[in-house]
Amino acid sequence: MAHKFLPALSVWLLLVTCEAGRQMPKLSDKKLCADSDCSHPILIARALQDYYPGDCRFIPIRQGQLVYVYSMLKDRGNLFWAGSVQDSYYGEQEARIGHFPSSVVEETQVLMPATTEVKTTKWDFYCN
Template sequence: MQHLLLVLCVGVLHQTSDAVLMDKLADNKICGDAECSYVLSMASAMDDFIAPDCRFINLKKGQKVYVYSKLVPEEGSGVFWSGSVYSDRYVDQMGIIGYFPAPVVKETHTFREDTVQMPTTNMDFICT
């Protein structure tokens, strides 16, 4: 039993060792709840966006996007939102949450009017 526990612990440590902490894009974010689990809005991509690193997701013009959080921009930084794409055509990307520039999308429907502003954590910017 102890050997099995040791193997499981080593496996978990190995999986987390591949994670890379990236620079924070903002210190605060706006969410629909304290866990950022509620969808704030639905948006439509107005243009293609190619993810520059693993914190971001690719968007194709016309693609639907579920918005989960909105980073509060710092002076001199861009405005980024996080979300996941929705499309039968891009089913391989569905469920992957990442950041994208807010100006690339247009909100089409708001689901949550009540929002919570909270600090971001290092976990918000980890790449696996």
């Protein structure tokens, strides 16, 4: 009787493991960066609230954390930015760049102007 549940369990495990390592839908075709490689942070922002991501393209943010912003998605009214979270202790969180809504942070320090328009690629929205 327990064998009836094995196919359902296999499908569920397949769905869970397919989220990582696949191309996710693009959030935008262009982004604004400080340079053509988007390798320099544009600004530092502080999280106004906790943010729990809906999928692997996004990063979790806790209220009060500092976020280094590397790019701003150009379409959809600049709703999403990409950056990495700076924890109070460097080793607490693996450094990973991901997207987050710009509405959950406030700019604290501008580092470089975001004047370089760059086309997004599949790697901008790839889940690993």
